[in-house]
Amino acid sequence: MNEHKDFDRLIRNAFDDMRVSEKRKEVFIVEPFYDRKKLLRISKEKKERKVIMVMTTLAVILFNYAMSFLLGVAAALPLWAVNLTAVLFIIVSLSVIILFYGLNKLHINHKEALYP
Structure with missing residues (x-):
């Protein structure tokens, strides 16, 4: 008689565990749909940052050169010296x-960690 109760309890616990895991699956399946706009916004901001970074780098290279x-030319240096100073700059x-x-990337990651 006790063996039947133990067996029934094991089966009930197994079904309860399955229900809990199904609930967890539902949460994980539903959750990303709420964050889709946030993820799109973050990826757009990252692309914009990369474009700004590339443009800034090109501008700095051209300005330094x-x-x-x-x-x-003002100091009447030979061309190799001009190129060397440009490369150093x-x-x-x-x-x-x-x-x-x-x-900046560390600051952004820190901010995202504080306010997810």
Whole structure:
């Protein structure tokens, strides 16, 4: 008699576990549909940030090359020295851009972690 009760209890517990897991599945299936707009907005913002980053990098490269060319011509330096200073300016400015981009990315991740 006790064995039947134990068996019935095991079966009931198994069915209860199945119901709980089905409820969890429903939650996980339904949840992403609510966040679709948020995910689209975040992906759009990331694309915009990448475009801004590329445009800023190109602008800095062109500006540095133009400034070093003007400085080299004004100082009557040979062309190889002008190109060398341009490359050095570009390397320094790109490292600063990468540094600020990394710091900005850390700040964005921290903000998203605080306000999901």
